[in-house]
Amino acid sequence: MTEKLLTIGYSxxxxxxxxxxxxxxxxxxxxxxxxxxPRNIEFDLPTNFKFRTVTATEKGVAKSRNIVLSSAETxxxxxxxxxxxxxxxxxxxxxxxxxxHPDCDLVLAQAIDTTGALxxxxxxxxxxxxxxxxxxxxxxxxxxxxxxxxxKGMAFDEKFGAGADNYLGDEYIFIADLLDKGGAGVxxxxxxxxxxxxxxxxxxxxDADLRARAVVFQRVFGDTAPLIxxxxxxxxxxxxxxxxxxxRFSIGKF
Numbered sequence: 001m002t003e004k005l006l007t008i009g010y011s012x013x014x015x016x017x018x019x020x021x022x023x024x025x026x027x028x029x030x031x032x033x034x035x036x037x038p039r040n041i042e043f044d045l046p047t048n049f050k051f052r053t054v055t056a057t058e059k060g061v062a063k064s065r066n067i068v069l070s071s072a073e074t075x076x077x078x079x080x081x082x083x084x085x086x087x088x089x090x091x092x093x094x095x096x097x098x099x100x101h102p103d104c105d106l107v108l109a110q111a112i113d114t115t116g117a118l119x120x121x122x123x124x125x126x127x128x129x130x131x132x133x134x135x136x137x138x139x140x141x142x143x144x145x146x147x148x149x150x151x152k153g154m155a156f157d158e159k160f161g162a163g164a165d166n167y168l169g170d171e172y173i174f175i176a177d178l179l180d181k182g183g184a185g186v187x188x189x190x191x192x193x194x195x196x197x198x199x200x201x202x203x204x205x206x207d208a209d210l211r212a213r214a215v216v217f218q219r220v221f222g223d224t225a226p227l228i229x230x231x232x233x234x235x236x237x238x239x240x241x242x243x244x245x246x247x248r249f250s251i252g253k254f
Contacts, residue, residue: 004028005075005095007146009068011061012036012082014043022049025088027095032071034064060163062156062170065139069155072146079139084111084195086140091192094143105148106178106185108134109141111193119197122189129175129185131220135232137171140193152181160216169216176220207254210245214252226250 006029010020014037022031031051037043038059045053054067065079076095080086094107108129110122120136127133144154154177161170175185217232218225230250233240240249248254 004030006030006091006143007032007068007072007074007077008080008086009065009072009077010034010080010082011064011068014039014041014055016082017043017046019082020046021085023086023088023091025086025091027088027092030074032068034067034071036060036064060158060161061139062158062161062164065156065161065170066158069144069146069149075146076143077146077149078143078192080193081140084140084193086193087191090190091143093190094188094192097186097188098143098145101186103184104186105145105152105183106175107143108137108175108185108187109143109190109192110187111138111141111195112191113197114194118191119195123187124189126189127187129179129187131176131179133187134175134185135169135172135216137175138193138195139171140195142171142174143192148183149178152178152183154178154181154183157219160219166212166215168212169219172216173219210240210249211254214249214254218252225252 006027008029008031010033012033012035014035031049033051033053035053035055036059037055038057040057054071068079069077076098078091094109098104098107111119113119156170157173160166160173178185214229217229221228233246233249
């Protein structure tokens with residue numbers, strides 16, 4: 001029997017299970033589904049494919065991702081949600097890269113929207129991940145080396161991400177924590193996922209959006225966060241709607 005290399009780990013709510021579309025992937029893999037059912041509704045499990053699953057009553061995508069990570073039994077893990085589909089050929093290329101680079105703990109790839117356009121501006125070539133180029137990471141763009149992540153005690157910060165008050169930044173914080181613990185990651189210009197354009201990370205403009213981003217930078221950079229927030233604000237001036245909120249964002253007070 002061929003050893004499975006990859007887990008595709010889905011996080012979803014009980015009433016969204018039917019949205020999952022499995023990738024066509026010519027690579028030994030298994031499916032794991034973390035189901036959150038905070039309303040205790042009745043639901044049916046899929047019967048058209050094999051998978052492992054855990055159901056919890058708690059809510060919050062970071063909690064769900066942590067269940068996926070702790071439950072993964074394969075060498076690599078690709079995070080997923082019920083809104084995205086995958087491109088199996090490029091996933092296979094990404095796994096090949098990890099196989100050839102045993103010191104790499106995480107691959108960050110790219111995604112397109114449902115029209116075929118890249119979801120954001122990505123580098124054009126391979127890039128080593130740092131805290132300064134990983135802030136736009138999406139979970140379904142991430143493939144992690146499972147034993148390395150577990151040995152470093154990696155986990156998503158459950159105070160961040162969809163379903164939490166600080167509803168974005170969980171992916172970025174995960175990468176930053178990995179780097180702080182001596183891990184290494186790389187961006188590969190491979191499109192591995194398709195996801196609708198709208199997401200929590202694409203929200204801009206409101207006080208809640210400003211506050212959420214300010215808290216993320218505080219979590220990642222600590223005492224130097226005000227400088228980083230100022231630079232980030234100026235770089236994204238049009239998205240922030242001008243200079244009117246720069247002081248509040250820089251000092252993190254709302």
